[in-house]
Amino acid sequence: MLKAEINITLKRTVADPQGLTIKHALESSGYKELAEVRIGKLVVIRLNLKDKEKAKRQVNEMCKKLLANPIIEDYHFMIKGE
Amino acid sequence: MKFGILVFPGSNCDQDCFYVIKDVLGKPAKYIWHKDTDLAGLDCIILPGGFSYGDYLRTGAIARFSPVMKSITEFARKGGTVIGICNGFQILLEAGLLPGVMLRNKDLHFICSYVYIKTENNDTRFTGLYNAGQILKIPIAHNEGNYYIDAAGLKELRDNNQIVFRYCSAAGEVDDQSNPNGALDNIAGIVNKKGNVLGMMPHPERSSEKELGSEDGYFIFQSIVKWLKV
Numbered sequence: 085m086l087k088a089e090i091n092i093t094l095k096r097t098v099a100d101p102q103g104l105t106i107k108h109a110l111e112s113s114g115y116k117e118l119a120e121v122r123i124g125k126l127v128v129i130r131l132n133l134k135d136k137e138k139a140k141r142q143v144n145e146m147c148k149k150l151l152a153n154p155i156i157e158d159y160h161f162m163i164k165g166e
Numbered sequence: 167m168k169f170g171i172l173v174f175p176g177s178n179c180d181q182d183c184f185y186v187i188k189d190v191l192g193k194p195a196k197y198i199w200h201k202d203t204d205l206a207g208l209d210c211i212i213l214p215g216g217f218s219y220g221d222y223l224r225t226g227a228i229a230r231f232s233p234v235m236k237s238i239t240e241f242a243r244k245g246g247t248v249i250g251i252c253n254g255f256q257i258l259l260e261a262g263l264l265p266g267v268m269l270r271n272k273d274l275h276f277i278c279s280y281v282y283i284k285t286e287n288n289d290t291r292f293t294g295l296y297n298a299g300q301i302l303k304i305p306i307a308h309n310e311g312n313y314y315i316d317a318a319g320l321k322e323l324r325d326n327n328q329i330v331f332r333y334c335s336a337a338g339e340v341d342d343q344s345n346p347n348g349a350l351d352n353i354a355g356i357v358n359k360k361g362n363v364l365g366m367m368p369h370p371e372r373s374s375e376k377e378l379g380s381e382d383g384y385f386i387f388q389s390i391v392k393w394l395k396v
Contacts, residue, residue: 156267156269
């Protein structure tokens with residue numbers, strides 16, 4: 085079995101009001117050295133596959149089709165053996 | 167002419183739309199479950215508001231894969247009249263039937279209130295009964311209505327006169343103060359290039375009778391009837 089960990093984040097050019105709000109909250113808790121906070125999503129998929137290349141192709145397709153919206157989001161992922 | 171109203175798991179404005187079409191507008195209406203694919207005999211399809219699939223992943227992202235959406239895409243390709251309201255608009259964006267995407271409201275709040283929108287394009291099948299620049303009082307109720315598109319996309323929308331509604335003040339000024347959710351260029355509603363698919367965040371079906379505080383939304387449905395003349 086293989087495990088895919090997919091990180092989906094807003095593109096740099098897209099404002100992230102959630103991240104900004106969290107940054108403010110952290111700053112008011114005393115953390116003054118924050119340059120930036122950005123929020124994203126983590127999707128974990130376990131695949132009944134042994135072939136890492138095949139898994140990579142499939143996960144890439146899934147990201148393009150459904151998991152990320154290319155207009156506002158970037159994604160990257162890692163495939164790990166379990 | 168006959169209206170079809172889509173029902174996804176989590177749609178919750180479908181009955182309001184049905185009521186307005188059938189009892190206020192006096193036209194035949196039919197619900198279409200998202201697993202049905204037969205749109206025969208229908209002249210206008212409404213994608214109603216709600217929280218299809220619990221807004222999981224991104225608003226509208228899962229609903230676009232419902233079986234009915236293939237039929238809708240084909241229906242729209244052939245020039246059929248499609249209107250997406252609120253979550254319906256979000257689904258049309260995810261399905262690629264309209265350009266752009268919705269982000270979370272800039273202040274991160276769910277907003278449920280009356281707003282004013284300006285009719286920027288009254289030369290569409292959805293807005294023919296409004297005057298140019300007419301200001302409508304109409305409610306919004308959403309968490310993701312912060313419309314976004316890249317600079318090239320925005321230019322295209324402007325060049326093709328695809329921006330139909332923009333948030334404005336009661337007096338009609340389109341500015342930051344009258345923008346409830348941070349939408350780019352105060353965009354509240356757009357059509358596709360062909361002009362047969364409209365998406366809008368405000369709810370015309372909630373403002374189709376005086377008793378509800380405004381009937382400004384009613385004329386969208388009546389404009390469609392007049393345009394189709396069936």
